[in-house]
Amino acid sequence: MNIPTIFGICASMLIGLGLYGIIIQDQVLRKLLSFNLVGTGVFLLFGVIGRRGAEGGLGGDPVVFGLVITGIVVAFSATALAVALLIRLHEETGDDTLLDEAPGEEEK
Amino acid sequence: MSGLWDLLTILFVSMGVFFFVAGTVGLLRFPDSLTRLHALTKADNLGLGLIVLGLLPRVESPQDALKLLLVWALVLVASANSSQLIARKVRREES
Amino acid sequence: MTEFLYVAAILVLVTLALSLARVLRGPAKADRMMAAQLLGTGGIAILLLAAGSGLKAATDVALTLALLSALAAVAFVKSGERSSSSPKNEKQP
Amino acid sequence: MTGDLIFCAGLVLLILGLAAFVVAARQPFPAVVGFVVFGLLVSIAWMCLAAPDVALTEAAIGGGVTGALLLVASAKLGDPSKRGQKMKLARGFHVLVILLCIAVSAGLIAVVLSLPERAPTLALVALDPLESTGVKNPVTAVLLAYRALDTLLETVVVLLAMVGVWSLAKDSDWAKKPAFGYSPERGGPLGLLASLLIPVGVMFCVYMVWTGSDHPGGKFQGAAILAAMGILGLVAGITSVPAVTNARLRWVLILGPTVFLVAGLMGFASAGYFLAWPPEFSKAVIVLIEVALTPSLALMLGLLVAGPPRHSSQL
Numbered sequence: 001m002n003i004p005t006i007f008g009i010c011a012s013m014l015i016g017l018g019l020y021g022i023i024i025q026d027q028v029l030r031k032l033l034s035f036n037l038v039g040t041g042v043f044l045l046f047g048v049i050g051r052r053g054a055e056g057g058l059g060g061d062p063v064v065f066g067l068v069i070t071g072i073v074v075a076f077s078a079t080a081l082a083v084a085l086l087i088r089l090h091e092e093t094g095d096d097t098l099l100d101e102a103p104g105e106e107e108k
Numbered sequence: 109m110s111g112l113w114d115l116l117t118i119l120f121v122s123m124g125v126f127f128f129v130a131g132t133v134g135l136l137r138f139p140d141s142l143t144r145l146h147a148l149t150k151a152d153n154l155g156l157g158l159i160v161l162g163l164l165p166r167v168e169s170p171q172d173a174l175k176l177l178l179v180w181a182l183v184l185v186a187s188a189n190s191s192q193l194i195a196r197k198v199r200r201e202e203s
Numbered sequence: 204m205t206e207f208l209y210v211a212a213i214l215v216l217v218t219l220a221l222s223l224a225r226v227l228r229g230p231a232k233a234d235r236m237m238a239a240q241l242l243g244t245g246g247i248a249i250l251l252l253a254a255g256s257g258l259k260a261a262t263d264v265a266l267t268l269a270l271l272s273a274l275a276a277v278a279f280v281k282s283g284e285r286s287s288s289s290p291k292n293e294k295q296p
Numbered sequence: 297m298t299g300d301l302i303f304c305a306g307l308v309l310l311i312l313g314l315a316a317f318v319v320a321a322r323q324p325f326p327a328v329v330g331f332v333v334f335g336l337l338v339s340i341a342w343m344c345l346a347a348p349d350v351a352l353t354e355a356a357i358g359g360g361v362t363g364a365l366l367l368v369a370s371a372k373l374g375d376p377s378k379r380g381q382k383m384k385l386a387r388g389f390h391v392l393v394i395l396l397c398i399a400v401s402a403g404l405i406a407v408v409l410s411l412p413e414r415a416p417t418l419a420l421v422a423l424d425p426l427e428s429t430g431v432k433n434p435v436t437a438v439l440l441a442y443r444a445l446d447t448l449l450e451t452v453v454v455l456l457a458m459v460g461v462w463s464l465a466k467d468s469d470w471a472k473k474p475a476f477g478y479s480p481e482r483g484g485p486l487g488l489l490a491s492l493l494i495p496v497g498v499m500f501c502v503y504m505v506w507t508g509s510d511h512p513g514g515k516f517q518g519a520a521i522l523a524a525m526g527i528l529g530l531v532a533g534i535t536s537v538p539a540v541t542n543a544r545l546r547w548v549l550i551l552g553p554t555v556f557l558v559a560g561l562m563g564f565a566s567a568g569y570f571l572a573w574p575p576e577f578s579k580a581v582i583v584l585i586e587v588a589l590t591p592s593l594a595l596m597l598g599l600l601v602a603g604p605p606r607h608s609s610q611l
Contacts, residue, residue, distance in 0.1 A: 002301075003300065003301060003304050003344060003345070004345070005408060005409065006301075006304050006305055006308050007304070007308065007341060007344070007345060008405070008408030008409075008411075009308070009405050009408060010308040010311055010312060010341075011408075012401045012403075012404030012405045012407075012408060013312055013315075013401050013405075014311070014312070014315050015400060015401060015404060016397040016398060016400050016401030016404075017312075017315045017319055017397070017401075018315070018319070019396070019397045019400055020319060020393060020394065020397040021318070023393050023397075024319075024385070024390070024393060025319075027324055027373075029324050029328075029366075029369060029370060029373060030319075030327060033318050033319075033327055033328070033331050033366070034318070036331065036362075037315050037318060037319070037334075040334075040338055040358075043350075044338070044341065044345075045404070045408075047342060047345045047347055047350065048345065048408065049415065050345070050347065051345045051346055051347070052411065052415035052417075053415045053416065053417025053419055054346065054417070054419065055417050055419040055420055058419050058423065058434060059345075059346025059348075060345065060346050060347055061417045061418055061419045061422075062418075062419060062422045062434035062435045062437070062438045063418040063419075063422055063438050063442070063443070064418075065347045065349055065350050065435050065438075066349075066435050066438035066439045066443060066446075067443075067446070068347070068350050069349060069350055069353045069516055070439070070446055070447065070450045072350070072353050072354060072357055072358065072516075073357060073450060073516055074450055074453055074454070076357050076358075076361065076362055076597070076600070077453060077454045077457035077458075077600060078457065079362065079365070080365055080457060080461060080600035080601065081457045081460045081461055081600075083365060083366070083369045083603075084460070084461040084603055084604055085464060086369070086373070087369060087372055087373070087603065088464045088604070090372070090373055114204055117204070117207075117255075118207055121207070121208070121211050121252070122211070124211075124248070125211050125214045125215060128214075128215050128218045128245060128248065129214070129218050131218075131241060132218040132219075132221045132222045132241065133221075135222050135225050135237070135238060135241060136221060136222070136224060141231055141233050141234055141237070144225075144237060145237055148237050148240060148241050151218075151241055151244060151245070152240070152241070152244045155244070155248065156244055156247060156248050156251075159211075159251060159252065160251065163251055163252070163254070163255040166255050172259070172262065175262050175263075175266065176251065176254075176262065178266065178269075178496070179247060179251065179265050179266055179269045182266070182269035182270060182496065183244055183247060183269050183272065185273075185489065185492050185493065186269065186270075186272050186273035186276075186489065186493065187240065187244065187272075187273075188485075189273065189486070189488055189489035190240065190272075190273045190276035190277065190280075190485075190489070191237075191240075193276060193277065193280040193485055193486060194236060194237060194240075194279075194280060196280075196485075197233055197280050198231070201231075201233075205299070209299030209300060209302075209303060210299065212303055213299070213302060213303050213306060216303065216306045216307065216310070217306070219310065220306070220310055220313075223310065223313070223314070223333070226317075226326070226329055226330060226333060227317055227326070227330075229326065235325070235329045236329060239329050239332055239333050242333045243333075243336060243359075246336045246337065246339075249340060250340065250343065258343060258348075260348030260351075260352075260512040261343055261348070261351075263348070263352060263504075263512065263513065264339060264343060264348065264351045264352055264355050266500060267355040267356050267500075267517070267521060268336065268339070268355050268359065270360075270493060270496065270497050270500060270521060270524070270525075271356065271359060271360030271521070271524050273489055273493065273528070274360050274361075274363065274364050274524050274527065274528060275332050275359075275360070275363040275364060275367060277364075277486065277528060277531055278363065278364040278367040278368055278527075278531075279367050279371075281486075281531050282367055282368045282370075282371035282372070
């Protein structure tokens with residue numbers, strides 16, 4: 001058991017947890033948080049691969065780390081756009097979910 | 109000589125960690141928000157300050173020492189002001 | 204010596220885990236925010252300890268966190284003001 | 297050697313616990329605070345993985361700017377409890393979802409455990425021509441010399457996302473200023489905080505960009521810090537943003553991408569293909585692009601947090 005392996009397991013579990021949140025949550029903000037958990041898990045998985053590729057006196061594979069930096073910034077932009085969409089939706093409808101109708105009515 | 113510096117590091121860092129523990133215990137055990145805020149500032153100011161003091165003998169260049177002190181100064185400014193802001197919010201919500 | 208700094212870092216990590224309980228339990232929003240504040244300071248302490256044991260770049264990460272630690276608290280306090288009172292008569296003297 | 301292993305194991309447990317809390321918390325606000333702390337711990341995790349450049353990015357963007365964005369958003373959305381609307385799931389479906397997620401995690405863990413003993417790596421390939429670029433930080437070299445196209449497109453993606461946010465303004469609010477929607481507060485602790493932190497932050501941003509070519513750091517980290525300082529100044533009433541139709545604002549926004557693009561097109565003349573830097577000037581070109589990108593990126597990131605232009609009586 002070495003350090004990259006520990007973080008690899010952590011990343012895998014983060015992806016599973018986030019996926020669960022994306023499917024189960026009904027508020028969009030919570031779905032966004034879960035989506036970011038999945039994103040972080042994927043980045044960490046990249047980081048593990050990069051760390052294992054350490055060679056030539058470097059701490060890891062710089063190509064992979066460069067990709068992850070790009071990924072973090074893009075993920076933030078996507079999150080910000082999604083938050084703006086969500087707030088506008090909330091202003092229009094007073095709702096912060098994507099449900100078509102109140103489920104209570106559906107059951108009746 | 110280095111033995112003495114190492115001793116200083118061990119002494120100050122241990123004291124710093126102690127204040128982190130104290131602050132956390134306060135945060136968990138104190139009865140209301142304002143007293144918890146009080147406990148919290150012990151960890152911020154004293155805990156981090158002592159750790160910075162303890163690490164100073166280990167730095168390699170004056171720039172690194174300056175950076176360490178800057179971190180502490182920034183945390184002092186940030187925690188003092190944001191504690192004030194949070195306390196104001198707590199009071200407004202209570203009244 | 205490095206081993207001592209690791210032990211110190213692990214101890215700070217344990218206190219962080221404990222103060223996480225306050226983030227989880229609350230009860231007030233301010234309590235959660237304060238605990239997050241403490242976690243931020245603890246994270247900075249861990250990074251400085253890492254820098255002390257040879258990871259020099261950790262100091263820069265600690266500086267970044269120190270600069271941005273107040274931002275979350277400010278965003279929390281100011282945005283809360285808006286939702287708790289009407290924005291029109293909220294004017295500082 | 298065991299000390300760091302124990303530390304990392306503890307860190308992983310904390311990260312996973314927080315992630316579980318973010319998913320399971322009943323209210324959105326605690327989940328958001330949990331996510332902010334999560335970002336902080338993940339940046340420490342990046343230090344453990346020997347990736348200081350990524351740790352800096354995660355600390356500046358994941359912990360700082362995203363935290364402000366999400367906290368403001370959760371305050372604007374308010375508490376959902378009053379509606380009492382809840383998605384009802386059939387029990388079978390719920391079990392199916394749990395099984396699916398466990399399967400995904402288990403599969404990935406199996407992949408991680410069965411990685412080849414000698415990992416494939418491009419580290420040596422990336423190191424080899426490092427001398428010729430004059431840049432000492434291999435990550436910066438990857439971002440701006442070998443994979444510059446990624447970085448160029450990424451800047452454009454951030455710009456597009458910002459245009460997307462602007463396009464969500466109401467028709468009547470277009471040509472107004474982007475605003476959080478609450479009054480700036482002058483003086484008091486907030487004013488003191490802003491006036492003390494902002495100069496240090498700006499200095500640190502310059503340091504980050506400058507040091508980025510040789511040591512961990514770079515334009516993304518610097519820009520994120522600058523954006524955070526801008527947000528702080530905005531809240532404290534020290535800085536202000538012009539209306540989104542302002543020509544100067546738009547010039548600053550496209551300054552970085554334009555310099556990048558022009559430098560890339562010059563590559564046709566100097567080396568024969570797009571985004572090729574002339575070998576003798578490559579460090580100068582890289583530093584120029586970094587310096588030009590920083591204000592543009594900082595403004596984009598800040599405006600992404602500020603949200604679409606909206607009517608506000610205070611600002």
